[in-house]
Amino acid sequence: MVGIEDTYPEYALTAQLDELRATEYSYLDEQSHVYLDFTGSGLASKSQHQSHNERVANTLYGNPHSVNPTSGVATEAIEKTRARILAHVNASPDEYVVIFTANATAAARLVAESYPFTAKTKLVLTADNHNSINGIREFAKAKGTKTTYVPLTTPDLGVDEAALRAVLSSPKKRSQIRDRLPKIKSWLSSLLTPCLGQRRKRLQPASTDEPSHHLPEARSPSPASSTTTLKPTRNIDLEKTIITTYSPPLDHQVPPASSRKAGLFAYPAQSNFSGVRHPLSYIPLAQKQGYHVLLDTAAYLPTSPLDLSPTSPYKPDFCIISFYKLFGTPTGVGALVARRDSLTTLLALNRPWFSGGTITAVTVSTPWHNPTHSPQSIHEAFEDGTLNFLSIPDISVGLDFLTQKITLPILDIRIKCLTAWFLDRLTSLSHSNGAPMAVIYGPTNTLQAAQVVSSRGGTITFNLVTPTGQIIDERIIDMDSARHGISLRTGCFCNPGAGEAAFALAPQKIRKLVSTATTTGNTVSGVGGEKRLGMDDYIRLVGMQSGGAVRVSFGAASNTADVDRFFDFVEGTYRDWDAADRTKKLKPRGRW
Known part of the structure; x- marks a missing residue:
């Protein structure tokens, strides 16, 4: 078998990550486990856990909504972490602010519930979006705003740029x-x-x-x-x-946030479904058409740098971040990195409620409240309740580990090489009759993936198929891989738009599903009376062979042994395999 360095010699430059695998992530090999779900969650190093334990055991923290000594310690740690996050994305504190949230989903909701949607604005979403972004449309709908989806091209699953320009053009x-x-x-x-x-x-x-x-x-x-x-x-x-x-002229500067009235455009820098990296150039494209831009960096930031410096041409109004996806811990903490002018002019006066920590004064006998509006502490108007002050300092530790021990340039090389090598091997898999063993959703240009890199990240989505071309049910692969000590992801990964494009689901089939679900109240008559429609019913209605796909993703702890173990499992289990008997015995699906 051809080794990775025979095809991608630059992989040798990443040897320091093998040392970290043996020390910081030694628990993987100690448990003989292959972890291939870094898009789902990063892995925390041993030193990150040790740092947290030592800090909490030796530091006295108190609720930051006070002025006592323990409160001061917590507040100082939180503010240092804000500064560290801004430094990581090269953002000036004069231009951007960090708002801590419970997770990336909460960061998206913060924008959704506060954005001044009207009947005259538009919400533009790419079909490739996580459900946390798709959900914004419900807030827009409640205020009379129309949502428009920009389709994807196939088979690469990139955004249809011509359609995007047409939608954004006024x-x-x-x-x-x-x-x-x-x-x-x-x-x-x-x-x-x-x-x-x-x-x-x-x-x-x-x-x-x-x-x-x-x-x-x-x-x-x-x-x-x-x-x-x-x-x-x-x-x-x-x-x-x-x-x-032809697009409108792009020779003028991006107008200030206060003068952009077209609406909100939201898209991911990297797809959590296919690994496709969508161009950051869409940010100024939309802004110059009068839109504010929400950039989902949850899948992108773990392995790639983001430059929000004053001279950067790519300055989104809002970025959502998930820290456990970057380096495994802390969970329960996300962030919205937002431009100060966008917060001040768009969101601060439009929050639908208030809570502890977001106001300067409130009365009860006469209903009235005064939100926090200090320009220097504008984040306080959005941070509901008490922050997770015991875990927020762990973010700085994680960022230091990512940039100093792992280093992003080295990680970038490793991810590209592993991804390209994995794709090479996956595309070469075949049954005894010569039929391919896998169908891949997204880019498969491995030379570009390894050397040019801008087109995709380290996420590969595919289905395994039988010698006759039948898709092997993803639930079977889920169970079999678990028995072999392999963690991967199956389903549609909370990204229905990318799934619809990947599986070529015709709009009329989707309309049939929606019509059936809405007219029946999600129930059907069957043996024994009424039965709620389940995921298997939805899959049958749209004519899918399976309930989704298999996703493999790489991170700092990944190595060639993980890839070898995966392919030993796949070839040893599914080559010349007949799916019929096992498919009949599967339990009903739960969530998609």
């Missing part, structure tokens, strides 16, 4: 382009030279040295639509092509 901008359509059409027609005998002609965007037409800047080609292919005998809707292909 009616005013589109009308400006339509006003110039005659000149643009004339210019395009001049490019379509007589093509008798030619099979195809490609339509190229405007050259920047065509001053007489003043054409808007053309969008960068995407893998799914890098060119528009024209046939001589085919009728072309030039107007639709122009409106879709």
Whole structure:
């Protein structure tokens, strides 16, 4: 078998992580366990646990909502941690603020419940989003705001950039382009030279040295639509092509938060379903169209740097962070990293309730309260109740371990190499009849994954299939892998949009599911009376072979032995395997 360094020699640069595996993460090998669910949760090192135990055992902390000595100790630790988080993402404390929440989901909800949605604003979401982001649409709906989803391209599961630009473009901008359509059409027609005998002609965007037409800047080609292919005998809707292909001019600065009225755009920097990394360039693209941007960094930040410095071109209004996904502990603490101007002008006056810690004064006999509005402590208006002051200091310890012991550049190399090597081996798996053993959802360009890296992170989602192409039920793989001491993830990973695209679920099938669920009240008649619709019923209604997929993801403690163990398990268990007998004996599914 070809070793990883034979194909990806840069893997040798990451030897220091093998030393950490033997010391800080030795419990994995001591328990003979293979951990392949780093997108679900990071793993904490031994020194992180030791640091927490020593600190709590030797430091006296008190509720930070006071001025006594123990309160002062807790407050100081919390504020140092805020500063450490901002430093990790290169953010200036004059521009960004850290708001502690219970988790990343709570951070998303904080924006959702406070955002000033109206009937005139839009909520734009990519189809690839975690349910914590999808749930924002319920707050938007309650205030009369329409939600628009931007579809994904297949098979790579990237965002359809042409559709994104069309959705974000304001009616005013589109009308400006339509006003110039005659000149643009004339210019395009001049490019379509007589093509008798030619099979195809490609339509190229405007050259920047065509001053007489003043054409808007053309969008960068995407893998799914890098060119528009024209046939001589085919009728072309030039107007639709122009409106879709050309974006509004992007030569002006991002307007301040207070002047952006279009609505909210939310998307993940990295998909928790497929590992696809969506371009950070979508941030200024949306902001220049008048949107505020919520960036989900939960799957991205554990292995990649984020630059929010004053000179960075990518400055989202809101970022949500999950710390246990970065380095395993603490759980129960997340954060919203937000621009101060966005908080001040958008959210502070729109919170639907108040609680302890978020107000300066409140009365009972006459209902009135005054929220905390100090510019320097604007975070206090959003931190409900008492913070997790015993665990928050662990974040600084984790960040120091990530940046000083692991180091992000080394981790980046290891993740890319392991991901590429895993994909190489997964795509080469076959049954005795030559049929492939796996179908992969998302990018499979392993050379790019290892050397260029911008297209995907260390998350691979796939299904194993029988020699006849039948998908092996993910519940079987879940149970079998557990018996072999392997932790992985199965299902749809709280990301229904990516699942719908990956499994090619037609919209009419989704509508049938929704119609059945709503008209029946999620119940059906059966033997013994009424029965609530379960997950298996939903899967049957949309015509899926299985209830999702298998997800493998890598982190700092991952090594080649983990990959070898996984493939020994897969080949030894499922090569030339017949799924029929075991599928009949499976218990009903619970949550998706």
